[in-house]
Amino acid sequence: MTAQLDLDVAIEAGNWSDAEQEAIMGAVKAALRAATQDGALWDEACDQSLLDQAGVIEVSVTLSDDARVRDLNRDYRGKDAPTNVLSFAALESDEGASDFAMASDMPLMLGDIVIARETCEREAIEQNKPLLHHLIHLSVHGTLHLVGYDHMVDDEAEHMEQLERHILAGMGIDDPYAPIEDQDVETGQ
Template sequence: MLDIAITREDPWPHHDWDALAAAAAQAAICLTPYGDWLGGPATIEISVRLTTDDEVHALNHQYRHQDKPTNVLSFPMVQRDLLDAVTLNSDDGEVLLGDIVLAHDVCAAEAAERDIDLAAHAAHLIVHGTLHLLGYDHMDPREAEAMEEIEARALASLGIANPYLIHED
């Protein structure tokens, strides 16, 4: 089972962010070796925070030593090498996979630049963030390509166009 906790701050507009985040995270997880978790006995928890650029800037500076806001940050709570055993070792049947934080103004500017809906862009970033929580990365070109492929397939399952094709046009 998947449990998504959403926190929305202004200036994020009112929207059914709960449903969007749940669908995006589920679509991402389903396409990975961890898809079994969704039908397993443990509840997999992800926190998604929709907040300001200032908050993301501070987090980015504190944790990544980057003095600027970014579109999405992911904070995994499970070490990559322990992911395979994570649901087997849950004491209370709940596993906090991690936190995903999105910066409104950066996301809105990117969506406008790509001429896409803010909600569709947020869905992409939640898929992207969920994959980071699962240990995926894009530092190596092969890993980046694999991650982009999963993202494109997850978004297609949600009826959202491949953002990498849109970006390349």
């Protein structure tokens, strides 16, 4: 990725440390680099990724709480419950990259990521992993959604998870999809 990254991280609610904010920023950058190398948002006409064509890439990350994320999840996904991370991609999908007309002086706006503090803390405890590692994983996951990766179909899910593992390994973080020690894989107990 050759573009400059305009990354806005805002705290909407919750107690977020400077170290967490820095780690989340690093995770977004690492995910974008890996996605570019993987061919995300590939423009067949130019034979390169939109991520390499743009002079500036914009991403917004909002650090929030369960109440706000629950509202967003209900309003945009029809699920009246908090979740760990939501991504709102500005582009419909990676398949339309060749049809995307981008003026050379305009930034490529990828979208918004919103992370819920309490859900992340609870999941980190349940999964017996450091909160910081979980936040980094969710930031990578959310960023990959912004550039067209999804996990609704098995093949796509496998590819996305493998890319996440690769990115996280490069950051010194264990496989987030590995079974939790002393937990039955079938029942999760």
